[in-house]
Amino acid sequence: MNPQLFPIVLSFGVATAAMVMVTPIGTGIAWVQARVPHPLRRAVDVLVLLPIVLPPTVIGFLLVVLFGRQGIFGSQLEAILGVRLIFTPWAAVIASTVAALPVMVKAAQPAFEAIPRELEDVGRSLGLSPIAVFFRVSLPAARRGLLAGMVLAFARAMGEFGGTLMFAGNKPGQTNTMPLELFAAYQAGDDARAFLYVAILVGFAVLVAIAAGRLTPKEGT
Amino acid sequence: MSARSFTRGKGFLAAAAIALAFTACKPSASEDAAAPMPETTVAAATSLRNVLPALIARYGVAGKISVTYGASGDLRKQVEGGAPIDLVLFASRKPVEALGEKGLTDGEAVRIATNRLVLIGPANAKPLTFKTLDTIPAGDHLAIGDPGAVPAGDYAKQALQKLGSWDALQDRIVFGGDVAGVLAYARRGEVAGAIVYKTETQGIADIVVLDEASDEYAPTAEVIGAATRGGTSLAGGKAFLVWLATPDAQKILADAGFGPR
Amino acid sequence: MSAPAVEASFSLAAGGFIVTADLALDEGVLVLFGPSGSGKSLSIKALAGLIRPERGRIRVAGTTFFDSDAKVNVPAHKRRIGYVPQMHALFPFRSVAENVAFGLPRRERRADNPTVLALLDELGLSARAKEQPSKLSGGERQRVALARALAVSPKLLLLDEPFSSIDQDGREALGRLLRATLERHKIPAVFVTHDPDEALALGDRLVRFEPGRTSESGLPATLVRRGQPVLVTATLDGAARPLDGGRAQVSLAGAVVEGPADLLSPHEGNRLVLELRTRPRNKR
Numbered sequence: 001m002n003p004q005l006f007p008i009v010l011s012f013g014v015a016t017a018a019m020v021m022v023t024p025i026g027t028g029i030a031w032v033q034a035r036v037p038h039p040l041r042r043a044v045d046v047l048v049l050l051p052i053v054l055p056p057t058v059i060g061f062l063l064v065v066l067f068g069r070q071g072i073f074g075s076q077l078e079a080i081l082g083v084r085l086i087f088t089p090w091a092a093v094i095a096s097t098v099a100a101l102p103v104m105v106k107a108a109q110p111a112f113e114a115i116p117r118e119l120e121d122v123g124r125s126l127g128l129s130p131i132a133v134f135f136r137v138s139l140p141a142a143r144r145g146l147l148a149g150m151v152l153a154f155a156r157a158m159g160e161f162g163g164t165l166m167f168a169g170n171k172p173g174q175t176n177t178m179p180l181e182l183f184a185a186y187q188a189g190d191d192a193r194a195f196l197y198v199a200i201l202v203g204f205a206v207l208v209a210i211a212a213g214r215l216t217p218k219e220g221t
Numbered sequence: 222m223s224a225r226s227f228t229r230g231k232g233f234l235a236a237a238a239i240a241l242a243f244t245a246c247k248p249s250a251s252e253d254a255a256a257p258m259p260e261t262t263v264a265a266a267t268s269l270r271n272v273l274p275a276l277i278a279r280y281g282v283a284g285k286i287s288v289t290y291g292a293s294g295d296l297r298k299q300v301e302g303g304a305p306i307d308l309v310l311f312a313s314r315k316p317v318e319a320l321g322e323k324g325l326t327d328g329e330a331v332r333i334a335t336n337r338l339v340l341i342g343p344a345n346a347k348p349l350t351f352k353t354l355d356t357i358p359a360g361d362h363l364a365i366g367d368p369g370a371v372p373a374g375d376y377a378k379q380a381l382q383k384l385g386s387w388d389a390l391q392d393r394i395v396f397g398g399d400v401a402g403v404l405a406y407a408r409r410g411e412v413a414g415a416i417v418y419k420t421e422t423q424g425i426a427d428i429v430v431l432d433e434a435s436d437e438y439a440p441t442a443e444v445i446g447a448a449t450r451g452g453t454s455l456a457g458g459k460a461f462l463v464w465l466a467t468p469d470a471q472k473i474l475a476d477a478g479f480g481p482r
Numbered sequence: 483m484s485a486p487a488v489e490a491s492f493s494l495a496a497g498g499f500i501v502t503a504d505l506a507l508d509e510g511v512l513v514l515f516g517p518s519g520s521g522k523s524l525s526i527k528a529l530a531g532l533i534r535p536e537r538g539r540i541r542v543a544g545t546t547f548f549d550s551d552a553k554v555n556v557p558a559h560k561r562r563i564g565y566v567p568q569m570h571a572l573f574p575f576r577s578v579a580e581n582v583a584f585g586l587p588r589r590e591r592r593a594d595n596p597t598v599l600a601l602l603d604e605l606g607l608s609a610r611a612k613e614q615p616s617k618l619s620g621g622e623r624q625r626v627a628l629a630r631a632l633a634v635s636p637k638l639l640l641l642d643e644p645f646s647s648i649d650q651d652g653r654e655a656l657g658r659l660l661r662a663t664l665e666r667h668k669i670p671a672v673f674v675t676h677d678p679d680e681a682l683a684l685g686d687r688l689v690r691f692e693p694g695r696t697s698e699s700g701l702p703a704t705l706v707r708r709g710q711p712v713l714v715t716a717t718l719d720g721a722a723r724p725l726d727g728g729r730a731q732v733s734l735a736g737a738v739v740e741g742p743a744d745l746l747s748p749h750e751g752n753r754l755v756l757e758l759r760t761r762p763r764n765k766r
Contacts (some may be wrong), residue, residue: 070410086411087362087395116570121532122627124558125565126585126634132559136584140575169406170367170396184396187294188369189319 004193006173007181008200011158014089014177018096018157023150026104031134033105034112052102056162059098063167067094087169092177095163100153107152111145112138148215155208158201261457262305263288264296266312267399268336268373268418269444272477273310276470286461292399294370300325300449307458310446310465312336312400312418313372317445326447327455333465335480336442337419338376338434343410343427350432351439355386357393357413364406364415367396373403376442377416383438404428418442420478444479485544487638487670488512488529492538492548496524500536502695505529507670507687511661514674515681516691522674523568525691526640529672530565531558543637543670564631564639564669568646571627572615578602578626579611585634601629604663621645621652628660632667639664639671645680657683713740 001009033044051059067074068086077083085091115138123137124130139146161179168175170184178197185194263286265273270290277286289296289306297316300306301323309326310333311317317330340351349357357363366374374396381387397403400417407415408427422430446465448458464470466482475481486508493502501521505512514522527533529540531547534555540548542563547556572581579593582601590597593611602608605625615623624644631639641660645653661684664671675681681688689699716737722730 064409064411068409068411084360118567118570119573121527121530121558122565122567122571122573122630123584124532125530125561125563125640126630127559127562128585129557129559137573141573143575165398169362169364170398171362171394172396173391175395184367184369186298187292187367187398189294189298190369 001173003173004196007176007178007197010089010092010176011178014092014096015154015157017093018100018160019150019154021093021097022100022104022153022157023146026101026149026153027108027139027146029101030105030108031112031138034109035138048102048105050102051098052106056099056160057166060095060163060166063091063095063098063163067091067167086167087171087175089168089175091168092160092164092175095167096157096160099160099163100156103156104149104153107149108142108146111142111149114145115141144215148212151208151211151215155205155212158204259454259457261286261307261454261461262452263308263310263458263461264300264304264306265290265310266293266296266372266444267291267401268312268420269310270401271423272420272474272479275473275477276465279469279473280461280464286457292366292370293372294367295399300451303451305452306449307452307454308446308448308462310444311372312442312444313375314443314445315372315375317447320449321447325449325451327450328448328459330445330447331462331466332443332482333446333462334444334471334474334482336444336478337480338373338380338416338439338442339419339422339430340414340416340432340434341404341407341422341428342414342431343407343412344429345410346413346429346431348431349414351380351384351434354381354384354414355389357390359393361413362393362395362406362411363390364395364397364403364412366400366403367398371397371399371403372442373400373416373418376440380416380434380439423478485541488542488672490529490538490540490542492528492535492540492550494524494528494533494535494538496533500694501525503528503689503691504696504699505672505689506699507672509670510686511664511670511684512672513681513685513688514672514691514696515676515678515685515688517676517693520691520693521695522676522691523642525696526565526642526672526674529638530563530640531556531561532565545637562634562637564634564636566624566627566631566639566641566644568643572618572623572630574615577612577614578607578618581615581626582629582633584630597633598629601633604666605629605659620648621656624648624656625659628663632663632669636669639669641671642674643676644673646675646677653680654683660684714738715740 029044029048032038033041064071064086066072067077069075069078069084074085077085085094119137119141120133123133128136159179160177161183164175164177165180170176170180176184178201182194182197182201185191185197263273265288267290273288277288280286291299293311293313293316296309296311297319300309300320309317309320314330317326320326321330340349342349354363365377366372368374368378378387381390395406395412397406400421403415404417404421404425406412407417408425414431419433422428446462448455448462452458471482486506488505488507490503490505493500501524503521503525505525514525516522524533528535529542535548535550537550538548539546539550542561546554547561548554573584576584577593579598579602582598583591583593583595586595586597599608602611605628607622607625607629610618610622615626618626627644645656648656657680673684687699689696691697714737716734719733719735722732724730
């Protein structure tokens with residue numbers, strides 16, 4: 001594939017994979033936080049917020065320390081399953097997933113909390129099991145917020161840089177997402193190439209901002 | 222009353238204006254009085270981070286020098302962007318010449334030292350040489366600096382191209398943002414091998430040197446310096462650059478593993 | 483003779499206070515009557531299985547749904563008890579007909595299902611079948627909620643102040659419609675209200691709630707006036723004059739009226755107006 005095209009394709013692929021992973025995990029966490037009373041609620045809130053608050057280099061560092069070949073989990077993954085994550089596109093997916101997860105939860109949790117309890121009560125009275133209530137009442141009722149979360153998570157995944165640089169590394173033709181390639185072009189003094197990715201990323205960000213704005217519930221809805 | 226508070230307000234403003242004038246005057250007054258040399262700012266390649274402090278200490282009382290480190294490509298961009306730098310010390314000629322073409326340097330570009338490329342691996346690495354790099358198994362990696370920004374990476378690429386293994390290794394090469402990053406990959410054991418400067422290996426315990434690059438395929442790695450305008454002390458930059466060619470400075474560089482000018 | 487519709491005696495804790503309730507209904511409509519915050523809504527949620535009491539027993543139509551001693555607690559979705567809340571009853575992401583069909587098994591869950599169509603027709607909603615809930619008036623929405631609850635043939639229907647967000651005229655019409663529908667489908671109901679007129683109009687039996695507990699139960703007419711009858715003793719002044727519609731008028735002399743003090747404070751100067759209603763009872 002054209003080396004200029006590859007980062008674009010890779011970025012969209014990584015962001016899509018991250019969104020696919022983040023959506024069920026983030027929705028599940030948001031649901032539990034919104035509707036299931038449990039003693040660890042505060043702790044989970046803080047944990048989920050961490051990737052937004054921490055510098056990306058910290059996240060990258062932790063990913064390498066945990067999942068690198070010599071890492072606590074990485075070494076086991078390699079020994080038992082023969083799976084290696086560092087310097088692969090999957091490392092980029094994982095870094096993006098970690099970065100995008102809080103974005104999804106922060107959008108989904110208020111969406112679930114905003115569902116009137118009466119709707120879920122009525123659902124149960126009509127014979128829906130708790131799981132059926134979740135899928136047939138809660139998800140549809142929250143769908144705008146969930147969709148907004150997915151869009152924002154996708155965008156955040158696209159923009160992931162620090163963690164990706166450290167964990168996936170810069171492997172041209174393999175792990176060089178647009179932000180990485182942009183940085184490399186900048187370092188090499190190739191502004192024309194840098195501007196290509198800047199234009200795509202800015203254009204994409206504008207679309208995301210418009211979409212998210214449309215999807216976020218308006219006042220009083 | 223309103224009249225009084227207005228006067229008070231006016232008075233306060235006048236007092237503030239006078240105080241401001243004083244503070245504005247003071248620094249130049251003290252400057253004229255003591256007249257020490259303004260700080261000299263050096264932008265140096267990451268590969269110099271271990272030797273420059275010793276050099277500056279030896280340079281001693283002659284002037285105050287502060288250093289910013291980075292990949293030569295990054296630093297070049299910063300100077301082009303107007304960062305106040307008096308002297309650049311880069312790990313290859315190209316970025317220095319690029320600055321020269323933009324009229325940002327003052328005077329000649331001077332070679333102050335040379336370096337050699339070595340192939341290193343983590344402490345438990347399997348044997349590997351520059352000529353046998355293609356035997357790295359798929360899924361394992363060789364780390365080099367990003368050739369676009371890191372001279373060490375550019376040198377490594379040239380060497381691998383001369384050896385004919387550059388294309389074959391494409392699926393196993395990972396770029397580091399600067400030589401320190403490349404070294405870190407090797408020290409952490411995340412790669413099978415890494416190409417860095419010989420000077421990077423001094424005193425590092427958790428790596429082994431697997432092979433040293435030979436002149437038959439490896440280009441000479443140079444450390445090139447040039448004074449730059451746009452800083453606060455061009456004279457300071459030039460003076461330090463001149464001193465780096467003296468035997469005192471050259472001895473320190475040699476002790477650190479650098480080759481002769 | 484079938485089992486009583488409701489036999490329940492329980493106490494539950496919620497938000498820091500305790501509600502103790504004794505509820506009984508053979509057939510027809512049981513009204514839970516009392517001021518706001520006295521635990522009526524919580525009690526019907528306990529009947530529905532949406533809240534779990536601390537102690538007690540709940541039996542509906544002969545089936546035990548909750549028994550703290552026997553450690554029985556049937557989850558809400560298995561009780562077949564319909565629930566119409568005060569507000570926010572309809573699923574905003576479904577049309578009217580789809581709302582009504584919501585509780586039906588998947589294969590029958592279609593807007594053109596005959597049960598759905600029949601209920602929509604019965605409640606005067608056929609014209610609105612394809613609309614979104616947001617386009618409906620408050621009264622229409624509650625009718626849809628009623629149809630939806632009935633579509634799954636519940637053994638008991640629970641209504642929590644369903645008309646409180648609807649204007650006065652609409653309320654009476656809805657009340658009549660509700661009674662007629664319940665009788666037609668032969669479904670017993672528990673109805674929560676703090677409005678005495680509503681309680682009188684809809685209830686066959688009434689349970690009075692004071693904060694945290696049920697106090698008396700009995701016939702609405704008697705209880706709604708605070709359990710004390712109004713006693714009028716007077717001499718008839720002349721014969722009763724018949725009026726239209728089976729009603730008559732008679733003048734009294736030397737009347738002595740005994741009853742609750744607040745009922746008897748005079749209005750409009752020296753005039754005292756007493757309104758005593760009886761509600762027509764349907765015997766089955």
